[in-house]
């Protein structure tokens with residue numbers, strides 16, 4: 001079965017609201033999201049989900065609108081309430097959301113807290129999320145986690161994340177872009193960023209932490225098809241559309257591929273059977289892909305054998321050396337030939353005799369199963385069953 005892979009194309013940076021918007025646009029369930037957020041012990045805000053245009057491109061706009069009263073209260077320094085990582089994890093754990101969503105949300109918050117702790121030189125448990133910022137972050141982060149779980153995403157690929165330059169004003173004062181929390185997340189999680197000459201902040205700490213926590217794979221598969229796309233709007237207006245595009249992609253598996261192989265041949269009419277058997281083992285044990293004899297009639301009415309070796313280019317010299325040293329050959333023909341090979345993989349099957357490796361080959365939508373000879377043989381040796389009985393039984397399990 002195909003794994004569901006999400007590709008985040010961060011050519012205009014990434015933030016919490018952009019990610020939620022893109023995931024909703026991909027089809028995440030809005031009602032489930034609202035129910036999950038309502039179950040958190042966080043109040044004083046409304047969620048607005050709508051459409052907007054960024055440089056003429058239609059995108060989903062996810063907005064956390066703080067209540068005016070609460071905004072006022074939080075703006076008053078005397079009423080500043082702080083929550084640390086422990087308090088936030090407790091809020092997440094007490095919410096009515098799936099365990100997977102809880103784990104994702106806590107992972108993202110841990111990344112933010114670690115980065116803030118480093119930036120401000122305080123212990124991680126002493127990092128306080130200011131109330132107004134915390135509401136926004138909790139909602140964005142938990143929303144991303146609910147949507148990822150709801151969309152059943154297995155793997156996430158994150159593109160290079162574009163960032164602007166200059167400075168940004170926040171409650172600390174005016175700080176450089178990328179802001180310290182973002183640089184810490186990028187370094188700690190090996191995210192790849194590209195600084196552009198766009199003036200302003202394109203990657204927020206929340207966005208960087210989401211990318212870092214979700215990313216499971218490096219780079220896109222060589223061949224893939226896009227199944228669905230979702231666009232999330234950012235709140236900024238840059239020259240280039242401030243959107244995050246999220247794609248559900250599927251790897252296109254090549255069933256048969258073109259390949260080449262080298263063929264070495266020599267005719268032998270004066271070598272003993274023992275000698276010929278010995279050479280096959282030597283060649284097979286030294287990199288030969290296949291080695292075989294064909295009975296031939298040679299000059300002067302002599303019955304003989306043609307020895308054929310299939311090998312990679314880098315093994316030609318060693319194969320030739322084995323042949324010259326271990327047979328009576330005084331000349332070897334060689335040529336490179338094209339071949340078509342099927343995509344194959346080895347799977348492990350549980351049978352009543354124990355585990356058996358099976359080679360699965362793919363062609364035009366069909367699968368062909370071939371139990372591995374050595375495994376079947378070892379079961380036969382142990383149980384006394386015939387080769388045919390064990391082989392057919394394993395094939396039956398697979399049918």
Ligand SMILES: O=C([S-])c1cc(C(=O)S)c[n+]([C@@H]2O[C@H](COP(=O)(O)O)[C@@H](O)[C@H]2O)c1
Pocket residue numbers: 015016116119120130133136137168169170171172179180181182201204205206207
């Ligand atoms: O609130 C804090 S501590 C804060 C720290 C930093 C650092 O880089 S340190 C940056 N900011 C800026 O706040 C806004 C909001 O960010 P969100 O991730 O909460 O969306 C953004 O401009 C940050 O650069 C805040």
Ligand code: NI
Pocket residue numbers: 116119120172181
């Ligand atoms: Ni900070």
